[in-house]
Amino acid sequence: MLAAMSTPPFRPSSQATAVSRDRDDACPGALRLHTADDGALARIRIPGGVLRVDQAEALGRAARELGDGELHLTSRGNVQLRGLKSGCGRELADLLTAIGLLPSWRHERVRNVVASPLSGLDGRGFADVRPWLRALDELVCASEIAAGLSGRFLFALDDGRGDVAGLGADVTLLAAPDGGAWLRVGGSDSVARVSSEDAPGAAVLAAEVFLETSGGQVWRVGELPGRADELVHEVARRLRTRHAELAPLWSVTSEPSLGAVTAPDGTTSLSVLAPLGRVTATQWAEMRTVASGELRLTPWRGVILPAVPLDRLPDLDAVGLITDSASPWFGVGACIGRPGCATSRADVRTDAAAALAAGGGLPVYWSGCERRCGRPRGDHVDVLAVPDGGYQISVVRDGHGRATSTTDNPSTLAADLAAARHA
Numbered sequence: 001m002l003a004a005m006s007t008p009p010f011r012p013s014s015q016a017t018a019v020s021r022d023r024d025d026a027c028p029g030a031l032r033l034h035t036a037d038d039g040a041l042a043r044i045r046i047p048g049g050v051l052r053v054d055q056a057e058a059l060g061r062a063a064r065e066l067g068d069g070e071l072h073l074t075s076r077g078n079v080q081l082r083g084l085k086s087g088c089g090r091e092l093a094d095l096l097t098a099i100g101l102l103p104s105w106r107h108e109r110v111r112n113v114v115a116s117p118l119s120g121l122d123g124r125g126f127a128d129v130r131p132w133l134r135a136l137d138e139l140v141c142a143s144e145i146a147a148g149l150s151g152r153f154l155f156a157l158d159d160g161r162g163d164v165a166g167l168g169a170d171v172t173l174l175a176a177p178d179g180g181a182w183l184r185v186g187g188s189d190s191v192a193r194v195s196s197e198d199a200p201g202a203a204v205l206a207a208e209v210f211l212e213t214s215g216g217q218v219w220r221v222g223e224l225p226g227r228a229d230e231l232v233h234e235v236a237r238r239l240r241t242r243h244a245e246l247a248p249l250w251s252v253t254s255e256p257s258l259g260a261v262t263a264p265d266g267t268t269s270l271s272v273l274a275p276l277g278r279v280t281a282t283q284w285a286e287m288r289t290v291a292s293g294e295l296r297l298t299p300w301r302g303v304i305l306p307a308v309p310l311d312r313l314p315d316l317d318a319v320g321l322i323t324d325s326a327s328p329w330f331g332v333g334a335c336i337g338r339p340g341c342a343t344s345r346a347d348v349r350t351d352a353a354a355a356l357a358a359g360g361g362l363p364v365y366w367s368g369c370e371r372r373c374g375r376p377r378g379d380h381v382d383v384l385a386v387p388d389g390g391y392q393i394s395v396v397r398d399g400h401g402r403a404t405s406t407t408d409n410p411s412t413l414a415a416d417l418a419a420a421r422h423a
Contacts, residue, residue: 025109025150025151025152025219027043027109027150027151027152028041028042028043028151029042029043029044029045029108029109029151030042030043030044030045030092030093030096030101030102030108031089031093031102031105031108031109032109033084033089036082036336036340036341036342037338037339037340037341037342038068038082038083038339038340039067039068039082039083039084039085040083040084040085040086040088040089041080041081041082041084042067042080042081042084042092043074043078043079043080043109043151044059044078044079044080044081044096044101045078045101045108045109045111045112046077046078046079046101046297047111047112047113047115047133047136047137048077048113048114048115048129048130048133048157048296049077049078049114049115049117049296049297049298049299050115050130050133050294050295050296050297051294051295051296051297052100052293052294053288053291053293053294053295054099055099055100055101056284056287056288056291056295057288058095058096058098058099058101059071059079059081059101059284060281060284060285060288061095062081062092062095062096063081063281063284064281066081066084066085066088066091066092067081067082067083067084067085068081068082068083069083069280069281070082070278070279070280070281071278071279071284072277072278072279072336073274073277073278073279073297073301073302073303074277074301074374075299075300075301075333075374075375075376076112076114076154076299077114077115077117077296077297077298077299078112078297079297082336082340093105103137103141104141104147106147107140107141107146107147109150109151110140110146110147110149110150110151110153111137111140111141112151112152112153112154112155113133113136113137113154113155113156113157114154114155114156114157114164114167114169114299115129115130115132115133115156115157115158115159115164116129116157116158116159116161116163116164117163117256117296117297117298117299117302117304118161118163118256118261118269118271118304119159120159121261121263121267121269121304121306122261122262122263122269123263123264124159124160124161125158125159125160125161125175126159126160126175126176126177126179127159127160127175127179127181127196128159129157129158129159129173129175132157132173132196132199132200133157135200135201136155136157136200136203136204139200139201139204140155140204140207143204143207143208145207145208145211145212146204146207146208146211148211148216149207149211150219150220152219152220153170153207153210153219153220154167154168154169154170154171155169155170155171155172155173155203155207156169156171156172156173157172157173158172158173158174158175159175160174160175160176160177162174163255163256164299165184166377166378167299167377168187168222168377170185170186170207170210170220170221170222171183171184171185171203171206171207171210171221172184172185173199173200173202173203174191175196179196180193180194180195180196180199181193181194181195181196181199181202182194183199183202183203183206183232183235184232185206185210185221185228185231185232185235186220186221186222186224186228186231187221187222187228188227188228188229188231188232189227189229190229190232190233190243190244191232191243191244192232192235192236192239192241192242192243193236193241193242193243193244194239194241198239202235202239205235205238205239206231206232206235209231209234209235209238210224210231213231213234255298255299255300255302255331256271256298256300256302256304257271257325258271258272258273258302258322258323258324258325258327258330259271259313259323259324259325260310260313261304267307268307268308268309268310269304269305269306269307269308270290270304270305270308270310270312270313270316270323271302271303271304271305272287272302272303272305272316272321272322272323273300273301273302273303273321273322273323273327273329273330274301274302274303274321274322275320275322275329275332275353276301276329276332276333276334276349276352277301277333278349280319280320282319282320283316283319283320283321286315286316286319286321287303287305287316287321289315290305290308290312290315290316291305291308292305292306292307292308293306293307294306301333303321325359326359327359328356328357328359329356329359330359331359331361331362331363331364332352332356332363332364332365332366333363333364333365333366333374333375333376334348334349334352334365334366334367335348335366335367335368335371335372335373335374335375336349336368336373337349337350337366337368337385338368341368341369343368343369343371344368344369344385345368345369345385345386345387346368346385346391348366348367348368348383348385349366351366351391351410351413352366352383354410354413354414355410355413355414355417356414357414357415357417357418360421360422361381361418361421361422362379362380362381362395362420362421362422362423363376363378363379363380363381364380364381364383364417364420364421365380365381365382365383366383366385366391367382367383367384367385368385369384369385370384372384379395379396379397379398380396381393381394381395381396381417381420381421382394382395382396382401383417386406388408389408390406390407390408390409391406391407391408391413392405392406393405393406393407393416393417393420394420395420395423404416404419404420404423405420
């Protein structure tokens, strides 16, 4: 594996404006619980979304015995437990440690990794990223410097299909057709060329260079003064590798289709969606029963069940999981809203369910306030609860939103949304 060379940190351009963080990162974790209106909240990092069946069973037990009984999937493929009872922190930590979900207490909030969820299952992509995933997690947990990352810093491992490379990660590895990898930092226009074997170490080095450069004063690469390209050039220099202008695919592709995923050898895996990322105890138990070894949580709040025959799909449909991409739930997301969040102006989840219409078109995301927690990257329809009641509907393209309508009439909301999704 790579070893970083001992060199002083480089200085970014003084032309840009830095974002100053004068408080600690309050991002919740498994050890740092967040107090919400519905009780304490724990966010458990699941690198790459990969869970063994026994780990999934333990998470389900924790939700039942310590929380509200449900598991909430996040846009980074992590799991949140909500409604946790007071004083359960030590019990939860011991449970998670026993099943391998807290390999390092010092690093538990920085193990944010998204990975192509279908990697190695459908014959697409240029590499199976699971070896990268295991190595990256071990290297992050072994790095004293990496422990200083914020809970918002994100790694992405893309197998070459382009599904997670555009999710706005701080450090991205993209598999190349010839077996190597491209390393990108933030939204840089340059990439560093690394071998497949060295890719995880290069990603950790990039995170360490970011921390050296920022002095711990910012949380994300995009908040640094200067261009992210300078970080790429510095990483390439330390690795004694080359860098190049951006060439590979970095745009977000659509989330995995639902239903059966067939490998070239005919093996099937199953892809399902949890409505609004909320998984009931019954649904979680059924997925564990159906699973063959592991579950893969996706950044789109879905679950991939590798190597499971097609005849088990009706069992998942029967418990209320979405198994068909034609469902009106496909592409619909929302923050927690009321009553779980004090800043939300509306019960956005109930309103989203009431306004479901025919599927298709742009994804749609409901937010109870301007923070828009969990909102997606890429083009989508933004539905924002407004102070006087009702919702503002905007079409977001290329990062820019254009308000199309504001309505407080529930009877017209579904039609307005359908029009915006196909605008």
